Amino acid sequence: MQEQELLALLALKKAPLVGDIMAKKLLREFGSAQDVFAQNVKDIAAIDGLGDKKASFIKHKETLFDKAKKELEFIHANQIKCKVYNQDDYPERLKYCIDSPIVFFEKGAIDYSNPYFLSIVGTRQITTTGAAFLEKFMNEIAPLNPVIVSGYAYGVDILAHKMAVELGLQTIAVMAHGLNQTYPRNHSAHNEDLMKNGGFITDFWHTDTFDRKNFLGRNRIIAGMSEATVVIESASKGGSLVTADLANGYNREVFAVPGRVNDKYSIGCNELIKQAKAHMLTKTADIPYILGWKERDIAVQKQLFVELNEIEKRVFQFLKKRDKELLDIIALEMELPVHQLASVLMSMELKGVVQPLPGKLFTLA
The missing domain is CATH 1.10.10.10 (Winged helix-like DNA-binding domain superfamily/Winged helix DNA-binding domain)
Structure with missing residues (x-):
């Protein structure tokens, strides 16, 4: 992609009140990000769903481009890759999510050609029972060589990433902030391992610091990249349930590990199953069976489970x-x-x- 078009995309990404859905509508209407910024307020406001208030970003294009230039300098200085939604190297499943980012940022060596992407999420307070199930699951799913996607948080996330590295699986950490930082900070000890076995992605700029309000944006990428999302443990409320809802909204499969009705970190999973929002996951073989991986010539791996x-x-x-x-x-x-x-x-x-x-x-x- 040409440098000037990428610069315009970054500027559009930062346009207030626009967002990825509206940005794609503008790109479809005018053909390119550069052409979007060549319009006046009246032209932009005429697009269905915008109006004068949202179209006012065009008045501040110089400021937006100044910010975009600084971000582009950071991108070049740190060898960060940019993935643009209408390019061939953009992740296929994410491309079909209505609110997928028009551009996101990547560090590492991620291979998107692997057809088996699996998101694993759950509580930050993983129990010994949950950890034992996850370790067994990871060892048994490893022969299928899936890409493991998670959010690099405490608990289920970091254990899934670490297990993937130990088993030689590619793993992707989706961050809720820019790629110049790591949250939680002590997880930076695992950064090098992840860079060798996958990497990090985000659609936040390096000026965007960690904030809880960023979780929804992070979780939509986790849910959208994968064929299925697995919830290991969850309380009655939590980010993993949001990710499960997003996955359902994208018409992706969701799996949840059931637990005892009185266990705090089984309530969320049990509710997902009860409400028919998730398949009950009791053994690793449920994944390839329900996803139809058997029909994709990997049934020979079944005996390894x-x-x-x-x-x-x-x-x-x-x-x-x-x-x-x-x-x-x-x-x-x-x-x-x-x-x-x-x-x-x-x-x-x-x-x-x-x-x-x-x-x-x-x-x-």
Whole structure:
């Protein structure tokens, strides 16, 4: 992208009362950010939804461009990449979110070509039970090589990032401030590891410091980048529930880990499930099954989610070739007594590997 167009986009990004949705409407109407700033107040105000008040930013374009020049200097000085919503290298899923940023900033080595993006969010006060589930989940999902997206906060976020690094997975931290700072500050100890295994993104300028009001903007990117959002633990209120709502609004899948009804940090997850806003996540295999990853030629990884004994492995390979088969036929062709096979299939069903169908048919889950 040409430098002058990027400069104009940055200026438009800072235009008061405009926002990303309206900015895209202006860009569609006039063709480019430079052309937007070539208009007068009357032309801008005539666009549906703007009016004189919102269009008044055009009167202050010199100030906006001065600010944009300083931001562009910071971008060049710190080797920050800019991702623009109508360019080919913009994340595909985020591109289709109505309020996605017209431009965001990136540090690190992020590969957006990986089709499996998974956001993991939850409470900052993660319990030992939640941490144990997350660690098991991360180890079991790792063979699918997903990109793990989170918000670099205390609790669930930072544990998900650290586990991703340990497992060699790409991980992206979405920040609620500029890329010249780290919040929480003590998480800066992990910055180098993340830069090697993914990186940091934000649509806030380096002059934007940490502020709680920035969380909504940060969370829309977390929800929008990924095919699904996983909520590990949450109280009755919290940012992870906001992220889940945003994901639902983008028509993305949401998964929540259930817990005991009296546990403070299970209330939010239980409510998501009860209100049909999230799938119940009780085992790792729920993710590829519900997302349809099996149909995308990764079903061969299914056996990595659980430990199978030798007979179970044989049954798994048999069903992988047959898609579905009758109990009696499986027993006959595998030379197993029906009662023994029924016990094996029950064990595999409890492990989430096989699924019974009407008429004594069985298939892989």
